Amino acid sequence: MMSRFSNVIKPLALFLLATPVIAAAEIASSGLGDAIRQVQQYNFAIHILAMLLVGFGFLMVFVKRYGYSATTGTYLVVAAGIPLYMALRYTGWLSHEPVYPHTIIGLLLAEFAVASALIAMGAILGRVKLFQYALLAIIMVPLYMLNEKWVLDGALGFTAGFKDSAGSIIIHAFGAYFGLGLAVALTSKKHREEPVPSDDTSNRFAMLGSMVLWLFWPSFCSAVVAPDHVAIAAVNTILALCGATLSTLLMSAVFSKGKVMIGDIANAALAGGVSIGATCDVVNGPTALLIGVLAGALCVFGYAVVQARLQKLLNIMDTCGVHNLHGMPGLLGGVVAAFVVPGIAKAQIAGIIVTMALAIAGGVAGGVIIRATGSRETVYEDGEEFSNAQG
């Protein structure tokens, strides 16, 4: 125990004291190819940051009188999650190898962890206090890292070959099921009776968030694939998003009897990005389009049919319907990979099971901890915590 502890502390101390010259030297010694990669991945990192803040943040502004809290909560998850992932990752403690923080790859990996935390946040949006969004990130990031190590980096052994190029399972499904776990502990009877109101302005902001997610999603999916597969991953991601957007309109009209729901458009158009994540760098174009079509349809089906039943079954609220957008489409992507890539079916199933188990258990436990630090009186209302919010 003592030795493991010092194994963590030593690099942490190094991190606290080291000057960034180390990283500079590393970069300077690399060749032109690495310099190109640095520029490429730097831009991916900024694009993903746009998704985390404006994308996730404003997609959650759809709740009418909760826009201040949704954006502030987003800020807090990012601000707590990124430094925590960087510091922990530098120690190598919960990971298969340490990553130096002052690198673009370190930043990208931290952003992926935060994306997962923002997804989980969507499930309990409006029912916790502001500081508890930061607490959520602090609880969730280490568990996300454990899953990353166990499943993606293969530390458990039996997930060797697990395919999840851009996180359908590791980021999206983990985040969604962690969020459902949180919701189990953080939904009261009163919460379930309270409607989640939106209006024309809050929904237009949500469409802005949706579009920012859509347009930068190619960078999310390309961020850590091999450099010569970036164009493939990016185009496949766009094709999947196009497919989902088209099937969303159709399915929303089917389920809403001719009219469509703006919430379906804002969310389900993105499901293609979630599902293509596992295989964005290996499928061909028509397959990508088809995956998107299925993902969009599945997501609309989730909002129209599954969500109410699931909420009743588990006595929860899933404010943003993250199960519809990130849970089921994430699983779809992970399962599709087992058909597309030969010989990985067992690893894929094993990886999915471990991810879901850790996410749900971690989410429930995390929710209990969060609940212990206090609870809201009124839900979905900025006025409870902001002194200048309107009634």
Add this chain to the structure above:
Amino acid sequence: MMSRFSNVIKPLALFLLATPVIAAAEIASSGLGDAIRQVQQYNFAIHILAMLLVGFGFLMVFVKRYGYSATTGTYLVVAAGIPLYMALRYTGWLSHEPVYPHTIIGLLLAEFAVASALIAMGAILGRVKLFQYALLAIIMVPLYMLNEKWVLDGALGFTAGFKDSAGSIIIHAFGAYFGLGLAVALTSKKHREEPVPSDDTSNRFAMLGSMVLWLFWPSFCSAVVAPDHVAIAAVNTILALCGATLSTLLMSAVFSKGKVMIGDIANAALAGGVSIGATCDVVNGPTALLIGVLAGALCVFGYAVVQARLQKLLNIMDTCGVHNLHGMPGLLGGVVAAFVVPGIAKAQIAGIIVTMALAIAGGVAGGVIIRATGSRETVYEDGEEFSNAQG
């Protein structure tokens, strides 16, 4: 006929079955210079996607109760247009040479086609059903490709030397006159009597769209110029936008008797980007600034004077005034090129005439087809198709 048909079907089948390994191999075999170009153009492609979705999308949110439909329609044009262009372009059928879809250049060319379709959409915004926006893209993209082949790629012969580096004619004017053509078929007497309402919030969203277009416009204009002319094209684009922004304020005050119109600012500030498109990589700075000043003034003049007369003359509505922002400034850019580049006057005039003829004829025909698939009862109202829109 049969042979031509199989010429289309064979590559289409290849497209449907091919794995993306081809593209990866192509990229891997290229040198570092190509790798740099890939990174450069990838970022252009994402920036242009931001223009298509958040830029065009939110600029059209200026219609007060039509924000859901404007953004959803934007999604649909993008989602239908990009895969269609990619698939058709891969066959080489309507083009001078096939382009593999899983490449950044393929993505960029598809985005240009979609930009043109979104411009056309602006002319009939609010007067068609949601699915008809997707239909618009499906009808328009092949005709856009034909014009691209005939005029830009010189298949007609007599446009050799035609200069249109970033699409003043091919993208902007084509889109605007196609839109006017659509409007001829899709404007009823009742439509013309209906005002297009906006309010403070819808106009602030429109200013967001305007700014997103402005700031990414350098990438639009630089996307396919020679790599060593990117800085020139980008700076000229910014200078033209600056010129247009300044002349817009002045002209708007002139035409509105001291006060200005927010619609002028949101739109005409962008006219410099439209007009500089033809010559962004060859003019010097002061010329770029001057082109912008003229473009902004022309656009404000269009909103203040031309639009009402044109609408009366043709019995149409041009909801967003695309003729003011993309039509006239596009032509201005195309004509300026004939003065700036020696010896291309004939090619330039010929290219403009072919583009306008194809756009107007295609637009009218397209409008007739769209009208045959149904028409709206109430115009400029989300409530007709969205179940949760406010009254």
Add this chain to the structure above:
Amino acid sequence: MMSRFSNVIKPLALFLLATPVIAAAEIASSGLGDAIRQVQQYNFAIHILAMLLVGFGFLMVFVKRYGYSATTGTYLVVAAGIPLYMALRYTGWLSHEPVYPHTIIGLLLAEFAVASALIAMGAILGRVKLFQYALLAIIMVPLYMLNEKWVLDGALGFTAGFKDSAGSIIIHAFGAYFGLGLAVALTSKKHREEPVPSDDTSNRFAMLGSMVLWLFWPSFCSAVVAPDHVAIAAVNTILALCGATLSTLLMSAVFSKGKVMIGDIANAALAGGVSIGATCDVVNGPTALLIGVLAGALCVFGYAVVQARLQKLLNIMDTCGVHNLHGMPGLLGGVVAAFVVPGIAKAQIAGIIVTMALAIAGGVAGGVIIRATGSRETVYEDGEEFSNAQG
């Protein structure tokens, strides 16, 4: 005098007549390393443009009925400031060396000048006419250039070693104190009695502006550091922003008795970016985080305590509180540099004093000039200058 005049006129004439071929030739002759750098800095330039327009622009939309003017004013400062900086810089007159306009570095330097002007604009927002925002840029840019030459480029001699990698002093503090100087001349008794109203929608737009600034800030700070220090600067910037975001929530709750202010979140979360500017490429991670924590706390303290006293003392209004966000955190960053970098304390203090003196004197003089060109009747109201603004 005559000789100096012709020294300016000759390059200016060259600028007006030269074709951009010069720049193209320069780029073509450069190696692959330079080509990578071009791509890298191009993206920084676009990211900073996003900050200038959507970032600064929408952060200032927080004023309830002044959204049209805030965004239009932003457009005007950018449109007047960028060409002016480029033209002046090309002459080399107010600078230590001329910079060719059709280069990415020329664009970046112009954007920095405009950022400073937009900061100054925030101090007097709502109290000048639209055209006066353009006038502000025209007056301020040459003075900014003088300070850039004197302090940053060392023309005064005694600031040799002055450390300000991303403009804590040169951009942020200069802009803030210039703005306070303007406010001295442009605040009447009536202005001081008029409240600055905001509402839920204007504040949600402000949060959008805030997030756009936050997410592109790494590009702002990395834009002109050495290529092999980009990752260090970017990660440090993010860590500082994270630190400021966390301390903002805490301090806002302290000063607002348990509740928080959305204005604190929108602004103070960014203070980390301001303060890290001076040393973003040399500090280690924990130091960056700590600088951010201090900056956020200082900024909230500014809004809660300092602003009212400062306004009373100087008989001014600081509409956006730029002294809290850019003034004090800018100085903090500049002072921290004196502790972090050995042997520069004297240069640092000297640079800060010159910057503040020039900013305040220039601001007051500029304000007097602006006031001489007219003044508003009603403040913070779009209706005074926009013909279609709501009451």
